Amino acid sequence: MPDLDKLHQAVIEGDWKAAAAATQAAIAAGVAPLTIVTGCLVPAMDEVGRLFECEEYFVPEMLLSARAMKASMAIVRPLLAAAGTEPVGRVVIGTVKGDLHDIGKNLVASMLEGGGFEVIDLGADVAPERFIEAATTRNANLVALSALLTVTMPSMKTTVDAFQSAGLREKVKIMVGGAPVTQQYADAIGADGYSESAGGAVALARRLAVV
Amino acid sequence: MKLELHPHARQTLADGLFAAGVEFPCGGESACGGCKVRVLDGEVPVTLAMRDALSEEEIRDGWRLACCALAEGRVVVEVEQWSLRVLTDEARVPIEPRAGRGAVIDLGTTTLVVQVVDLTNGEVLRVETALNPQARYGADVMSRLQYDLRQPGELGRVIRQALGRMLGSESLREVLVVGNTAMHHLFGGLNVEPLTHAPFVSPTLGGFRFAEEELAWPGPAEFLPCLGGFVGSDLLSGIVATRLDQQTRPHALFDIGTNGEVVVGSGQGIVCASTAAGPAFEGGRIGAGMRAGTGAIDNVHVRDGGLDCHVIGGGAARGVCGSGLVDAAACGIDLGLIRANGRLTNADKRLPLADGVALAQSDIRELQLAKGAMAAGLRMLTGEGVEKLYLAGAFGNYIRQASARAIGLLPEDLAVEPVGNSALRGARMLLLTPSTRKARLRKIVALSRHVELAADPDFQYLYAEMMALSRYRLSG
Numbered sequence: 014m015p016d017l018d019k020l021h022q023a024v025i026e027g028d029w030k031a032a033a034a035a036t037q038a039a040i041a042a043g044v045a046p047l048t049i050v051t052g053c054l055v056p057a058m059d060e061v062g063r064l065f066e067c068e069e070y071f072v073p074e075m076l077l078s079a080r081a082m083k084a085s086m087a088i089v090r091p092l093l094a095a096a097g098t099e100p101v102g103r104v105v106i107g108t109v110k111g112d113l114h115d116i117g118k119n120l121v122a123s124m125l126e127g128g129g130f131e132v133i134d135l136g137a138d139v140a141p142e143r144f145i146e147a148a149t150t151r152n153a154n155l156v157a158l159s160a161l162l163t164v165t166m167p168s169m170k171t172t173v174d175a176f177q178s179a180g181l182r183e184k185v186k187i188m189v190g191g192a193p194v195t196q197q198y199a200d201a202i203g204a205d206g207y208s209e210s211a212g213g214a215v216a217l218a219r220r221l222a223v224v
Numbered sequence: 225m226k227l228e229l230h231p232h233a234r235q236t237l238a239d240g241l242f243a244a245g246v247e248f249p250c251g252g253e254s255a256c257g258g259c260k261v262r263v264l265d266g267e268v269p270v271t272l273a274m275r276d277a278l279s280e281e282e283i284r285d286g287w288r289l290a291c292c293a294l295a296e297g298r299v300v301v302e303v304e305q306w307s308l309r310v311l312t313d314e315a316r317v318p319i320e321p322r323a324g325r326g327a328v329i330d331l332g333t334t335t336l337v338v339q340v341v342d343l344t345n346g347e348v349l350r351v352e353t354a355l356n357p358q359a360r361y362g363a364d365v366m367s368r369l370q371y372d373l374r375q376p377g378e379l380g381r382v383i384r385q386a387l388g389r390m391l392g393s394e395s396l397r398e399v400l401v402v403g404n405t406a407m408h409h410l411f412g413g414l415n416v417e418p419l420t421h422a423p424f425v426s427p428t429l430g431g432f433r434f435a436e437e438e439l440a441w442p443g444p445a446e447f448l449p450c451l452g453g454f455v456g457s458d459l460l461s462g463i464v465a466t467r468l469d470q471q472t473r474p475h476a477l478f479d480i481g482t483n484g485e486v487v488v489g490s491g492q493g494i495v496c497a498s499t500a501a502g503p504a505f506e507g508g509r510i511g512a513g514m515r516a517g518t519g520a521i522d523n524v525h526v527r528d529g530g531l532d533c534h535v536i537g538g539g540a541a542r543g544v545c546g547s548g549l550v551d552a553a554a555c556g557i558d559l560g561l562i563r564a565n566g567r568l569t570n571a572d573k574r575l576p577l578a579d580g581v582a583l584a585q586s587d588i589r590e591l592q593l594a595k596g597a598m599a600a601g602l603r604m605l606t607g608e609g610v611e612k613l614y615l616a617g618a619f620g621n622y623i624r625q626a627s628a629r630a631i632g633l634l635p636e637d638l639a640v641e642p643v644g645n646s647a648l649r650g651a652r653m654l655l656l657t658p659s660t661r662k663a664r665l666r667k668i669v670a671l672s673r674h675v676e677l678a679a680d681p682d683f684q685y686l687y688a689e690m691m692a693l694s695r696y697r698l699s700g
Binding site for chain 2: 030068069071072073074076104110111112113114115116119138162163164165168195196
């Protein structure tokens with residue numbers, strides 16, 4: 014499928030115009046929307062994650078690739094919905110209350126979307142109630158919390174506790190990440206998982222979504 | 225420099241080193257790895273937290289986290305990486321002569337500078353510099369604020385006592401203190417909670433006074449007001465020193481550091497913002513990074529197609545400091561060894577400098593993060609028509625401008641003038657002109673507007689764009 018090769022290339026190279034064009038071409042050629050996601054976008058974003066891990070790529074390249082992937086998803090998403098295709102899982106993601114850092118969270122959100130998840134991104138400075146509301150109304154099975162400051166990390170615990178007191182702790186898996194966050198901290202606050210990197214977050218989400 | 229310690233039971237290496245005058249960049253959270261020290265001799269057991277923060281290789285090489293290292297018996301550690309030079313200022317400034325002596329204090333996150341001044345002629349009689357003793361509770365302002373939430377008031381007592389000792393016992397007519405908003409709040413024992421989360425707006429930004437008996441200082445003290453967010457009176461007095469508030473055309477004041485600040489304006493209005501660049505410019509989070517002390521590569525040139533490194537003290541290179549890092553990156557770009565996207569081009573992904581000191585790919589990434597934050601902050605506030613950029617602080621003083629332009633830290637199309645420790649100079653100018661001080665402070669505070677960069681969604685993308693190691697212009 015030459016069209017998908019082009020799309021794969023466009024995502025890796027971070028060319029959103031080429032990604033949109035290749036997606037249109039693939040659909041016109043009769044490629045199934047789900048095949049575009051699982052056969053192309055997922056492996057392409059996996060490759061982007063790998064390039065980041067081995068220090069080939071850095072934040073700017075990741076953002077460009079994410080934008081290219083999103084340009085493709087914007088075309089594919091309505092088709093998937095129309096066909097009634099179920100996503101791998103539904104993730105509510107946000108940076109916790111008191112913290113305005115967006116980039117890391119955006120990268121993880123993009124990687125998750127590229128990984129076949131439906132992503133509900135609540136943005137930054139998100140209060141526990143908003144996580145709970147979104148997880149409930151959108152029937153999410155995963156909640157992903159980000160924090161970039163040591164002083165806002167306690168908001169992660171507050172959010173996990175809020176899910177507990179709302180009686181929703183068993184219904185969702187909670188994953189945490191961000192520069193100051195560690196596995197140790199994730200365990201201490203009772204989160205279900207921690208990932209050090211955006212690429213690792215996809216693998217973690219897949220693991221948590223299955224259980 | 226090697227340092228021999230004989231730690232007591234239940235005392236960490238951090239405590240022992242601090243007592244020996246070595247600053248500590250970690251707040252005891254055991255997560256940042258910032259207080260990495262290399263143990264040359266003696267037994268220091270590896271803890272779980274160390275395994276989390278350090279690589280196997282580092283642990284094998286003797287690296288430990290000082291904040292959680294408990295040792296018994298004699299331990300020898302390498303501490304050269306944490307020595308530092310402190311920038312003071314003795315420029316002549318206008319004066320209204322009056323009797324007696326006064327003092328000014330630059331209360332920095334990392335360093336303290338006290339100047340005792342003869343009020344009759346403006347002469348600097350004595351200069352005292354020291355590390356901020358709060359540093360043992362955390363290198364960055366956030367970890368200190370967090371500590372203050374747990375132990376309210378302790379950091380305030382620590383700093384007031386330390387500064388009191390530096391002032392000496394001779395009677396002083398008045399003492400002016402400048403520092404960022406976190407230092408201001410901690411010194412005054414104010415509630416720091418509003419500074420620990422978005423939108424980072426504190427209701428207590430005003431200046432405050434202490435009578436001499438309240439502090440047990442040799443004179444009454446006045447902490448000058450903050451401008452907003454984390455931008456404090458150090459920048460306010462920088463505005464005084466550079467006369468930004470009296471310029472007819474806009475000028476910019478740029479303070480490059482762990483917490484970078486940008487101020488742009490004129491007598492018509494001033495905008496200011498702070499931007500978290502991280503510690504790369506001070507050698508932090510850089511594998512071979514160290515402060516600008518003996519053994520640091522502080523200067524790199526291209527010579528005969530290779531890198532020619534200057535080492536402070538003239539001996540073998542032991543690491544690289546901020547100015548050397550910027551130079552090395554600029555030379556690397558020049559020689560095609562680093563691409564604009566930051567990638568090292570050779571197969572082993574290292575940029576060898578001298579005597580086995582090399583930059584790794586991750587070091588270039590740290591530099592990109594730091595310079596991206598600073599340049600994005602400058603671009604957000606600075607448009608066309610800015611006449612000149614004043615570069616404040618120690619780093620601004622030592623950095624080679626050509627290199628800073630080549631890596632895209634400073635813009636191509638703006639004249640740059642290093643102004644040294646403008647915080648200290650501005651404070652001394654205010655000390656020596658008591659009749660106009662109040663009105664001038666009031667005017668600057670009224671003119672200034674603080675902008676929270678992170679609240680602007682465009683900032684994140686500009687930040688990513690400015691991570692490129694390439695030249696940029698503010699206009700066109």
